[in-house]
Amino acid sequence: MPTRRWAALPVLLVAVFVTTLDFFVANLAVPSIRADLRAGDAAVQFVVAGYGLAYAAGLITSGRLGDLYGHRRMFRAGLALFTLASAGCGLAGDAAWLVAARVAQGVAAALLAPQVLTLLGELYRGADRATAFRWYGTAVGLAGVSGQVIGGALVATDPLGLGWRACFLVNVPIGAAALAMAARLLPRPLPWPRAAPRPPRAGLDLVGTGLVTAGQVAIVLPLIEGREQGWPPWAWWCLAACGPVLAAFVRRQRRLAASGRTPLLDLGVFADRAFAWGLVAVALLFGTSAGLSFVLALYLQDGLGLDPLAAGAVCTALNAGFFAASLRPGRFGAPVLLLGLCLLYDVVARAAQPYQVAVALLVVGAGMGLIMSPLLSSVLSAVRPERAGATAGVLGTVQETGGVLGCTITGTVFFGTLDGGDWRSATLAALSVLVAGALGVLAHAVLRPRAPVTAPPEHRESARSQAPAELPVCPESA
Incomplete structure (x- = not known):
C-alpha cells in the first residue's frame, strides 16, 4: 500500500497543475481568439474571467460535496468534466460556445481542487505528508508562473495548425490519461466497520x-x-x-x-488562529504571484517590445528559480521574495536589458519556491482532520480570490499610472504594490501564531512517525 500511495501522487499533481495552468494559459491566446471567432470585447474578457469566476465561486460547495459523496468519486467526476470542457473549448465554433465551455472548465476545476487537498491529507502521514504537500506547492507554483510561458509557446509554435485551440486541446490527452490512472491508482477508502454504526449522511445545504x-x-x-x-x-x-x-x-x-x-x-475552522492568519499570508502570496504575471505580460511585450515567445523565454527564469528552490523549501522564502522584487524594481528603474530582468525573476522565483509549500502545509495542518473538506474549500477560495485581487489592484495601479505610454513608470508603480504584498508575507512569517496541538492523541504525529499501512477508516463510498 505505501507504494500505491506514492503512485497516486502524480495523478493528483497533474490534475492540480492543469487546472491552475488554465487560469493563465489563455491570456496570450486572446488576440488570436478575437480574430478567429470575431469576438467582441465582453466575450473575450469572459474567456479569461469566466473560468476564474466559476472556479472561485464553486470551491466551498465542492469541498462539502467531497465530504458527502466521497473525495475519490468527486475527484474523478471533476477530472472527467474538465477534460470534456477542454475539448469543448478547443472545438468552439463561436465566442458564446467558448465562454460556456470555459465556465464549465472553471466548475470542473472547483470540483477538483478541494478533493486534491483532502486526498493528500488522507493518503500521507508524518514526514510523508510534508513531502506530498511540498510537491503540491511546487505543482501549484509552477503552473502559476509558467502559464504565460506555455501559452505563448503554444500560440507561437502553432502545433498541428491548431492555433489558439492548442491551449485547450492539450488538456484532453493529459486529462484522459490521468482519469485512467486515477481509477487504478487512487486507493479506495476502507469500508465502514460492521460493528460500528454508520453516521447518518446529511444533505447538501x-x-x-x-x-x-x-x-x-x-x-x-x-x-x-x-x-x-x-x-x-x-x-x-x-x-x-x-x-x-x-x-x-x-x-x-x-x-x-x-x-x-x-x-x-464548518465555521469552527476559523477558530484556529494559525489557520486564519495563514489565510491572510496565502492571499498575499497568490495575489503577488498573479499580479507579477499580469505586469510581466504587459511590460515585456508592450514595454520592451518582445514577441510572445521571447517574453516567455524571459519568464522561464521565474520558473527555474521556483522549481530549484521548491525542491528544498526553507524558512527564508519571504526575505528572498522581497529581495527579488526589490531587485526587479531596480532593474526596471534603470531600464536594464531583458537578461537582467531574467536574473531578478530568478531570485523572485526562488523566494516563491522556498515559501509556497511550507506555507500551504502549515495552514492545512492548523486544523483538525475532521474539518479537511471545509479547510480545503476555504483555502482554495482564498487562493483564487487573492489572485483576482492581486491582478485587479496591480492592474488598476498600472493603468492609472500609464500616462502617455510611460511603461517604465507604470511598471514601477505596479511593482511597488507587489513589494508591499511581499512585506505582508514577511510580516506573517515573523509574527504568525503557532498552531496549538488540539487534536486527540491518536491524531498527533511527529515527523518521525511511520505512515500507516492502510488508509484511515473513513465513511466515504468509492
Missing part, C-alpha cells in the same frame, strides 16, 4: 450553497470586470451587496450548527 455562491460572485465578478469596464455602477452595487449576502450565509451556518444539523461550511 442548498440555501447556503446559493448564498455563498452569490456572495462570491458579487466579490469576484466586479473585481474581474470592473476595471475593464471603467468601474460602472453595477460593479459597486455588487461589491456593496456581497457583505449582506455573506453575512446571511454566516447566520444560516451558525443556525444549522446550533440546531444539530450539518452546515455547508
Whole structure:
C-alpha cells in the first residue's frame, strides 16, 4: 500500500497543475481568439474571467460535496468534466460556445481542487505528508508562473495548425490519461466497520450553497470586470451587496450548527488562529504571484517590445528559480521574495536589458519556491482532520480570490499610472504594490501564531512517525 500511495501522487499533481495552468494559459491566446471567432470585447474578457469566476465561486460547495459523496468519486467526476470542457473549448465554433465551455472548465476545476487537498491529507502521514504537500506547492507554483510561458509557446509554435485551440486541446490527452490512472491508482477508502454504526449522511445545504455562491460572485465578478469596464455602477452595487449576502450565509451556518444539523461550511475552522492568519499570508502570496504575471505580460511585450515567445523565454527564469528552490523549501522564502522584487524594481528603474530582468525573476522565483509549500502545509495542518473538506474549500477560495485581487489592484495601479505610454513608470508603480504584498508575507512569517496541538492523541504525529499501512477508516463510498 505505501507504494500505491506514492503512485497516486502524480495523478493528483497533474490534475492540480492543469487546472491552475488554465487560469493563465489563455491570456496570450486572446488576440488570436478575437480574430478567429470575431469576438467582441465582453466575450473575450469572459474567456479569461469566466473560468476564474466559476472556479472561485464553486470551491466551498465542492469541498462539502467531497465530504458527502466521497473525495475519490468527486475527484474523478471533476477530472472527467474538465477534460470534456477542454475539448469543448478547443472545438468552439463561436465566442458564446467558448465562454460556456470555459465556465464549465472553471466548475470542473472547483470540483477538483478541494478533493486534491483532502486526498493528500488522507493518503500521507508524518514526514510523508510534508513531502506530498511540498510537491503540491511546487505543482501549484509552477503552473502559476509558467502559464504565460506555455501559452505563448503554444500560440507561437502553432502545433498541428491548431492555433489558439492548442491551449485547450492539450488538456484532453493529459486529462484522459490521468482519469485512467486515477481509477487504478487512487486507493479506495476502507469500508465502514460492521460493528460500528454508520453516521447518518446529511444533505447538501442548498440555501447556503446559493448564498455563498452569490456572495462570491458579487466579490469576484466586479473585481474581474470592473476595471475593464471603467468601474460602472453595477460593479459597486455588487461589491456593496456581497457583505449582506455573506453575512446571511454566516447566520444560516451558525443556525444549522446550533440546531444539530450539518452546515455547508464548518465555521469552527476559523477558530484556529494559525489557520486564519495563514489565510491572510496565502492571499498575499497568490495575489503577488498573479499580479507579477499580469505586469510581466504587459511590460515585456508592450514595454520592451518582445514577441510572445521571447517574453516567455524571459519568464522561464521565474520558473527555474521556483522549481530549484521548491525542491528544498526553507524558512527564508519571504526575505528572498522581497529581495527579488526589490531587485526587479531596480532593474526596471534603470531600464536594464531583458537578461537582467531574467536574473531578478530568478531570485523572485526562488523566494516563491522556498515559501509556497511550507506555507500551504502549515495552514492545512492548523486544523483538525475532521474539518479537511471545509479547510480545503476555504483555502482554495482564498487562493483564487487573492489572485483576482492581486491582478485587479496591480492592474488598476498600472493603468492609472500609464500616462502617455510611460511603461517604465507604470511598471514601477505596479511593482511597488507587489513589494508591499511581499512585506505582508514577511510580516506573517515573523509574527504568525503557532498552531496549538488540539487534536486527540491518536491524531498527533511527529515527523518521525511511520505512515500507516492502510488508509484511515473513513465513511466515504468509492
